[in-house]
Amino acid sequence: MRPLFHPAIEDLKPEAILSALSDRERVAIFAQIAGLGSSGTCTALSNLGGRVIPKSSLSQHMKVLREAGLIRGERHGVEMRNHSRCQEVDARFPGLIAAILGAYGRPQEEANAG
Amino acid sequence: MRPLFHPAIEDLKPEAILSALSDRERVAIFAQIAGLGSSGTCTALSNLGGRVIPKSSLSQHMKVLREAGLIRGERHGVEMRNHSRCQEVDARFPGLIAAILGAYGRPQEEANAG
DNA sequence: TCCATAGTTCAGAAATTCGGAACTGTTGAT
DNA sequence: ATCAACAGTTCCGAATTTCTGAACTATGGA
Numbered sequence: 001m002r003p004l005f006h007p008a009i010e011d012l013k014p015e016a017i018l019s020a021l022s023d024r025e026r027v028a029i030f031a032q033i034a035g036l037g038s039s040g041t042c043t044a045l046s047n048l049g050g051r052v053i054p055k056s057s058l059s060q061h062m063k064v065l066r067e068a069g070l071i072r073g074e075r076h077g078v079e080m081r082n083h084s085r086c087q088e089v090d091a092r093f094p095g096l097i098a099a100i101l102g103a104y105g106r107p108q109e110e111a112n113a114g
Numbered sequence: 115m116r117p118l119f120h121p122a123i124e125d126l127k128p129e130a131i132l133s134a135l136s137d138r139e140r141v142a143i144f145a146q147i148a149g150l151g152s153s154g155t156c157t158a159l160s161n162l163g164g165r166v167i168p169k170s171s172l173s174q175h176m177k178v179l180r181e182a183g184l185i186r187g188e189r190h191g192v193e194m195r196n197h198s199r200c201q202e203v204d205a206r207f208p209g210l211i212a213a214i215l216g217a218y219g220r221p222q223e224e225a226n227a228g
Numbered sequence: 229t230c231c232a233t234a235g236t237t238c239a240g241a242a243a244t245t246c247g248g249a250a251c252t253g254t255t256g257a258t
Numbered sequence: 259a260t261c262a263a264c265a266g267t268t269c270c271g272a273a274t275t276t277c278t279g280a281a282c283t284a285t286g287g288a
Binding site: 053054055056075079 | 253
Binding site: 042055058077078079080 | 264266
């Protein structure tokens with residue numbers, strides 16, 4: 001598949017990041033990807049909060065996170081591997097991700113190293 | 115007028131804060147109130163970004179900011195004076211507001227002292 | 229009382245979000 | 259090559275949210 005759209009680091013918009021992370025489900029997805037360090041597939045992410053997220057909704061969530069610049073997705077074979085862009089985002093907006101994940105009560109151990 | 119609803123500090127929700135600040139118009143309003151230190155009235159805030167915000171829209175924006183816990187509004191005579199709750203919010207979610215205002219490129223000089 | 233000012237509420241239009249169904253693209257088996 | 263299975267995307271209608279002009283409420287002053 002042709003590569004998905006990912007914004008360049010200089011094109012990141014704070015409002016897109018905040019909007020993406022103003023949804024608990026997306027935060028849980030993002031935190032999981034950031035925490036893993038790499039390679040969160042959609043199916044692995046579809047059952048995070050005790051609720052099964054419909055795959056069309058999950059696909060939308062991933063798109064929102066991707067287009068906000070928070071994650072990068074690459075197809076490997078039949079599946080999509082997602083990893084966070086925390087380092088890049090943190091270089092552009094220092095402390096933002098850590099503060100947000102911190103506010104949501106996550107240990108954010110990988111927030112600056114994913 | 116009976117006091118408007120303001121959430122207690124322990125009831126603040128990160129998603130409400132991020133949602134409130136995922137809109138540039140609201141960020142501009144909030145940054146202005148935080149920067150002033152106190153007393154932003156609606157009419158003083160209605161012409162921030164070169165656009166005149168309709169007063170019904172402005173009223174909604176103020177409500178969103180208020181219910182997210184970012185500002186406090188008190189009626190003084192015929193007008194409403196708004197001031198930020200930055201200190202309280204910062205105590206609850208350290209660094210969050212500074213990081214957000216920083217990301218939007220504001221000097222946030224009052225972000226921890228409003 | 230009557231008017232002006234500051235802001236809120238109402239209500240319909242426009243935009244966004246949600247999620248099941250259908251679809252695309254990839255791998256592996258026959 | 260054909261078929262099936264799987265991972266994810268796209269489509270589209272329903273539900274929800276946002277926007278804003280118009281009407282309304284509350285306060286102060288003449």
